[in-house]
Amino acid sequence: MSLIIPLIILFALLILGLSFVRYKFAIVLYVSYMILVGYSYINLPVWSFSYISVNIVLLGAFIFNFKIKNDMSLDFSVIKPFLLLFASLFFITLFADMASSSYQFRYWRLDFMRTCILAFIIWNVSINDEKFIKNVKWSLIISILIAGTYAILIMRLGGANPYTSFLSSYFGSGVDYSEFYTADYMTRIRNQGTMNHPMAWVLYLSAFCVFFLTLFLKERKRLYLFLLCFVAFNIVIANVRTGIAASGIALAYIYIRYNKINIKTIFYGTAIVVIVALFVAANEELSQRFLSLIDVSGTKTDVEGSSFEMRLNQFNGCLDEISNSVLFGNGYAWTTHYMSKNIEHPVILMFESLIYVVLCNHGIAGVVIWLIFAVMLFKVPRKILKIKKNVYCVDGLVIFFFTYTIGTGLYDYLAPFALFYSFLLGYLYNDEKREINLL
Numbered sequence: 417m418s419l420i421i422p423l424i425i426l427f428a429l430l431i432l433g434l435s436f437v438r439y440k441f442a443i444v445l446y447v448s449y450m451i452l453v454g455y456s457y458i459n460l461p462v463w464s465f466s467y468i469s470v471n472i473v474l475l476g477a478f479i480f481n482f483k484i485k486n487d488m489s490l491d492f493s494v495i496k497p498f499l500l501l502f503a504s505l506f507f508i509t510l511f512a513d514m515a516s517s518s519y520q521f522r523y524w525r526l527d528f529m530r531t532c533i534l535a536f537i538i539w540n541v542s543i544n545d546e547k548f549i550k551n552v553k554w555s556l557i558i559s560i561l562i563a564g565t566y567a568i569l570i571m572r573l574g575g576a577n578p579y580t581s582f583l584s585s586y587f588g589s590g591v592d593y594s595e596f597y598t599a600d601y602m603t604r605i606r607n608q609g610t611m612n613h614p615m616a617w618v619l620y621l622s623a624f625c626v627f628f629l630t631l632f633l634k635e636r637k638r639l640y641l642f643l644l645c646f647v648a649f650n651i652v653i654a655n656v657r658t659g660i661a662a663s664g665i666a667l668a669y670i671y672i673r674y675n676k677i678n679i680k681t682i683f684y685g686t687a688i689v690v691i692v693a694l695f696v697a698a699n700e701e702l703s704q705r706f707l708s709l710i711d712v713s714g715t716k717t718d719v720e721g722s723s724f725e726m727r728l729n730q731f732n733g734c735l736d737e738i739s740n741s742v743l744f745g746n747g748y749a750w751t752t753h754y755m756s757k758n759i760e761h762p763v764i765l766m767f768e769s770l771i772y773v774v775l776c777n778h779g780i781a782g783v784v785i786w787l788i789f790a791v792m793l794f795k796v797p798r799k800i801l802k803i804k805k806n807v808y809c810v811d812g813l814v815i816f817f818f819t820y821t822i823g824t825g826l827y828d829y830l831a832p833f834a835l836f837y838s839f840l841l842g843y844l845y846n847d848e849k850r851e852i853n854l855l
Contacts (some may be wrong), residue, residue, distance in 0.1 A: 432473060440475065443537065452562060491543065494837070498535065502527070504785045504840050505524065509748045511741075512744050512746055530830075539841065541626055556839075560621075580612060616828070623836040624643075626663075627836065628640050629644055651663055658823030659824075669808070669812050730764045734772050736773060745777050745778040768824055790818060801844055811831075817829070
């Protein structure tokens with residue numbers, strides 16, 4: 417463990433240093449850092465390394481090299497939905513007074529910079545440099561292989577995670593969540609991989625599922641099929657029910673929409689379902705886990721989770737919280753502010769649904785804004801991509817994001833989603849250019 421901290425600090429300094437001379441390579445390393453380190457803030461001797469500071473440095477380097485030096489036009493098409501979302505939420509915070517204006521603006525600014533800057537840079541560079549998108553692709557593949565292998569190796573440690581526990585204690589990054597998942601293996605234990613929380617780990621894993629299925633469908637290489645199975649196995653051992661369901665729905669959507677419904681498609685689809693069913697049936701713990709996905713009452717299996725009645729009570733709790741401001745809610749990041757003071761709500765608990773977060777923070781107006789945001793996320797790929805099959809792959813990523821956040825909440829998930837959204841569009845855009853050039 418003594419070598420980990422110097423290596424991480426060297427990694428961070430290398431990213432910052434390269435940002436000024438080779439910003440594209442710095443982005444490649446930065447994406448890898450997000451997966452392998454998973455902690456967004458590190459106090460260095462001369463610099464506080466954070467996602468915000470790196471994003472600002474990369475944005476400056478990008479503007480100088482891309483716009484000032486080479487006079488290339490900037491494309492905002494991919495981040496338009498995110499810009500509209502943040503602009504609209506900023507506007508309605510003016511009418512919310514449960515949280516202070518300074519607190520709301522601070523969190524709005526942090527979320528905006530985390531979400532929009534890197535996605536904007538990746539999209540603009542990728543549509544002008546095909547080599548860049550290949551480098552990012554291999555950075556993602558190598559990083560998830562390392563992180564996923566580590567997660568498998570610690571699977572039998574009873575929930576203990578030496579790596580994240582050490583980083584949490586050293587960097588003072590808050591609660592060590594691995595302490596909460598150290599009993600009753602495969603029922604309460606959750607594997608958080610290299611991330612600071614199991615939910616964040618599964619978010620990345622599920623996004624990788626969509627990514628690897630897309631790569632397999634486009635390039636038909638067995639490597640991507642192996643990577644898809646590798647990541648799917650990590651999702652199962654992470655023990656986050658919503659992740660299993662959300663990724664399953666997204667993958668099924670892409671597979672069905674991408675392939676024509678014929679005997680071959682039905683055969684392969686059925687074969688996959690049968691293989692998974694046999695694998696699950698052979699393991700009692702996995703059987704309990706999968707049966708819990710359809711257990712609406714939350715009482716038919718030994719797996720802990722939320723029942724429909726509990727979810728309904730939480731929804732009513734949200735309406736009670738915004739009874740004095742139904743239209744605009746309590747303010748931006750009010751749920752974060754509440755949990756920082758009270759840990760959990762007596763009824764809503766940890767605000768474990770996007771619906772609860774949006775209602776409490778932004779009221780009915782926020783729900784409408786997020787619905788518009790969702791529609792725009794589906795429209796953007798239809799304007800950029802020419803091939804319908806490619807559009808379905810991006811649709812799958814969007815479907816996963818909303819299914820997952822509706823089931824788990826919204827805990828800094830928007831930034832990694834924006835990263836994968838822009839990268840996937842960049843990859844598919846370049847793939848279409850290659851296909852057109854070959855015609």
